[in-house]
Amino acid sequence: MSLRIALLGLLTAYGSASGYDLTKGFERSVAHVWQAGHSQIYPELAKMTADGLVTVAAEGARGRKIYSITPEGRAELRAWLIGHDPSGPARSEVALQAFLLPLLETREALDVLERLKTHMEHKLAELEALRAAKQAASAQEGTSGVRFGDLALDLGLRQVRTSLQWADDAIAQLGRQATTEEGADPS
Amino acid sequence: MSLRIALLGLLTAYGSASGYDLTKGFERSVAHVWQAGHSQIYPELAKMTADGLVTVAAEGARGRKIYSITPEGRAELRAWLIGHDPSGPARSEVALQAFLLPLLETREALDVLERLKTHMEHKLAELEALRAAKQAASAQEGTSGVRFGDLALDLGLRQVRTSLQWADDAIAQLGRQATTEEGADPS
DNA sequence: GATTGACATGTCATTGCTTACATGTCACCT
DNA sequence: AGGTGACATGTAAGCAATGACATGTCAATC
Structure with missing residues (x-):
């Protein structure tokens, strides 16, 4: 679930982005907060598209797909931020x-x-x-x-x-x- | 891997213990450090037995199996403590x-x-x-x-x-x- | 013209972990 | 005799995550 949220958050910050951009985003800014490799991100984006949380706004060069967040996605993100009680399994x-x-x-x-x-x-x-x-x-x-x-x-x-x-x-x-x-x- | 280590550690502390005892141990002392339910612990103990890290020292009432750590298990635990570089995925x-x-x-x-x-x-x-x-x-x-x-x-x-x-x-x-x-x- | 390296997207096998299902024993209380 | 609850051990379905495999484009350098 949290991976979805992290992706929706980054997408909100960026306006729109490709899977590649988001992968880089994970390496940079979010790295100390959440981690994910491209092999997890691409399938998740596909699922989120199917669920209507994001859409492919455009396709660029080299098969680049540019995603942007939908109103449903924004609602999901907001609901999680406001309503989710963090219980993150303590594993250190x-x-x-x-x-x-x-x-x-x-x-x-x-x-x-x-x-x-x-x-x-x-x-x-x-x-x-x-x-x-x-x-x-x-x-x-x-x-x-x-x-x-x-x-x-x-x-x-x-x-x-x-x-x-x-x-x-x-x-x-x-x-x-x-x-x-x-x-x-x-x- | 870390689950194995946590189990070996608890087993060292207790001397010997059943899967049930270890499950309780996870709920109590180790809870803020590592988490695992019985459905993860029982199969792991079986695998560790196969790998020679623990042995069934005795069988008690109600099908209770009492495990204890072997020299190989002790070596594994020691090696992890001394040699393992913690890189725990930052996910909070x-x-x-x-x-x-x-x-x-x-x-x-x-x-x-x-x-x-x-x-x-x-x-x-x-x-x-x-x-x-x-x-x-x-x-x-x-x-x-x-x-x-x-x-x-x-x-x-x-x-x-x-x-x-x-x-x-x-x-x-x-x-x-x-x-x-x-x-x-x-x- | 060939190689290198960043860009770009995917799949697959395996392992880790959670939740729910499933079964049975034993002690104590009513 | 029947019920409750702690004791005790497992299995299975499904999701999350990792690491390796696989493919291809495009720009710049040699």
């Missing part, structure tokens, strides 16, 4: 690793945490680059107010920073434990 | 709603944010209850140090708090925008 590989970490020896656990931290630093850098790019783009036009995707980007940035902090604190905590263990048990 | 319905929020009118967007906030407050309460229960349990025994699931619970709590903060700030920001709009356009 990072959290799972964190959960199981005490199964490892302290040294090994520290290594894993360091790797996780590096990973998060990369992600933070990506998101900050994205924000910088957005700000540069919006400075050119005189647009003001909250723009498409801004709130989600802010949320993403905050969450990555929180995760980083957690990793730091977890490393410190395990580090303390390791040294007291050494002191208590100098084998 | 909350973030998607946040992303698309500017498509709504300010008033409607504020309503959605309030609902999200309530939702997050419930989740926060759940996690805090879980933490309280854990602390009570560990106070009875004299266990010290970092326990199974503690780090993940801490991460979860921090992330929910961050999300709540974000919601509050987003509400404030949209609220300001709404009042300036009224002032500029008193139709």
Whole structure:
């Protein structure tokens, strides 16, 4: 269901777009919020056309099909935004690793945490680059107010920073434990 | 793959357990980290038995099968913890709603944010209850140090708090925008 | 003229996951 | 004796998602 919504949202933002454009859109702006490859997008667009949520407005060069959203599509999107209670299945590989970490020896656990931290630093850098790019783009036009995707980007940035902090604190905590263990048990 | 890991992890923690026990375990402790119903767990246990990662150690009353982890299973779990780079597909319905929020009118967007906030407050309460229960349990025994699931619970709590903060700030920001709009356009 | 690479759209097999169906045991209460 | 509800294990249909396969156009470079 959510894939449909994401597509309808992008289509609203773009006015009209091809499957290819939307695939690129997923790689860029929405990537940190929802993911989908072209092999999922093309069939979904076909289904949505059959359901009357989008239409092929025009066909361009190289078999390019340009979709645009229909009133039914707009209604569907609106209804989801207003009425949908997010219950997204909590599935996080990072959290799972964190959960199981005490199964490892302290040294090994520290290594894993360091790797996780590096990973998060990369992600933070990506998101900050994205924000910088957005700000540069919006400075050119005189647009003001909250723009498409801004709130989600802010949320993403905050969450990555929180995760980083957690990793730091977890490393410190395990580090303390390791040294007291050494002191208590100098084998 | 991650389901296998979660099962191996729980099995290590419990020593040995039936499919039913593991299903309950998913509802309780791991719920905020990974989810799975019994219809996914039973077949997976069968496959893992075939692959030699677990064995049926005993059969109890009511057809109860008690599984325990094998050395191969332990190795698999260890290898994943140490070597797996978490790349978990970023798919969050909350973030998607946040992303698309500017498509709504300010008033409607504020309503959605309030609902999200309530939702997050419930989740926060759940996690805090879980933490309280854990602390009570560990106070009875004299266990010290970092326990199974503690780090993940801490991460979860921090992330929910961050999300709540974000919601509050987003509400404030949209609220300001709404009042300036009224002032500029008193139709 | 040939190759490279971005553009552009699709299918298919497999795996993961959800929901519903289906069956049966055992303890306790009435 | 019958009902309820926790215990216990499975199967099957169908949707969602991934990764690999497959095909073809067009512009620019070599």
